[in-house]
Amino acid sequence: MANNLLKGKRGIIFGALDERSIAWKVAEVAKAEGAIFTLTNAPIAMRMGEINKLAEACDSEIIPADATSIEDLENLFSKSVEILGGKIDFVLHSIGMSPNVRKGRDYGDLNYDWLTKTLDVSAISFHKVMQTAEKLDAMNEWGSILGLSYIAAQRTFPDYSDMAHAKAMLESIARSYGERYARLKKVRVNTISQSPTMTTAGTGVGGFDVFYSYADQMSPLGNASALDCANYCAMMFSDYTKMVTMQNLMHDGGFSSSGITDRLIEQLKKD
Template sequence: MPNNLLAGKKGIIFGALDENSIAWKVAERCVEEGASITLTNAPVAMRFGQIKDLAEKLNAEIIPADATSMEDLENLFTKSMEILGGKVDFVLHSIGMSINVRKGKEYTDLNHDWMQKTFDVSAISFHKMMQVMWKLDAINDWGSILALTYIAAQRTFPDYNEMAESKALLESFARSFGYHFGMRNKVRVNTISQSPTMTTAGSGVKGFTEFFGYADKMSPLGNAPAETCADYCVSLFSDLTKMVTMQNLYHDGGFSNMGMNPAVLGL
């Protein structure tokens, strides 16, 4: 039930592809809670997704942008401020891509050119996004910036490949830029470490279905679905979490603190 937690707030949601994506659910919840938003994704992703349907449903404009392009990002934030009538209050970075994973390359035999692309799309884009926001002064005081991450940044999940390093870099950018944004205008920057989620991107990882089941059994509360991740994002965009910054926040049903659960062994 909506509580108007984001009434009067303005935001930008990166990465909504289809109704299975977390960014899609976040966009829906933000508007339900009273926010006005713009949507963005890479032009190539837009051709394969259904973001236009989401935009129509939420009465939100789409501004295509390659998140690795400073020029595209400058255009995105400038146009968003024009459309929304001022600086934004929140931004979600929900972007990740690995050609090595898509091509089934083993970690011990990665294509390093593809690895550089992975880092640029999945992590460095977060720094680029925040740098553009910083230089354009595009976010209001006490605003909130979020990025979605995964526990492979801290622990080894072999089939997650070099996306693990990408997520570690992403989390470091949140801490480092979080300091600068906090000192200048009290903007907070955090990452949410989400459970394995049945998204279009996630299901492309080798052995994902099996691991999804394992994580669900290991977690006392089970895997956190995209809908509850959207709720968590709303709380972090709201004024109820003004003093939370530079944190990696686990939203995983307890998985991150488990050693072993007898349920996994069928006991």
């Protein structure tokens, strides 16, 4: 049920690929809550996805941008301000990609050029987004910027490989740029550490189905869905969270605070 949480707010949403994407759900929720926004993705991701369908449903314009390109980001922010009729109130960075994971490269045999690409796309782009927004003075005061993270930034998970390092860097950038942006413009910067989620990107990680089931049994509330995450993002974009910044916010049904649960014990007994 919509509550007009984002009425009058303008935003930019990165990373909507298809209907399973968290960014896709965020766009749908933001629209229902009264926001207007532009959608963006890398040209190759746009060819793979269905973003035109989302843009039509949300009455939003698409501005292609490679988030690792300063030139593309400058164009994205400038055009978004023009199209939306004012400065930006919220940004969602929902971007992650690892060639090493995608191509099944073992963690003890990483291709370091691919590692550099992983860090640039999945983490450094977050800094580039905020640096560009700051230099263009494109954010309104009390704006909200979110990056999507994962608990592998703090714990080891087989097969997540170099993406774990990218998420750790993402969270570090959120803290450092969050301090800066708070001082300069009262803009808040946070990351949300989401449950394993049945997205196109998530299911591309080896052994995902098994881990999804494990996490669900380890979480007292179960795994948080993409829609649950979208609702949380909407709250973080709203004025109700204007004093929350520089945080990594766990959105995982209690997984990160659980030692073991009755559900998992029962399953292990069966095994």
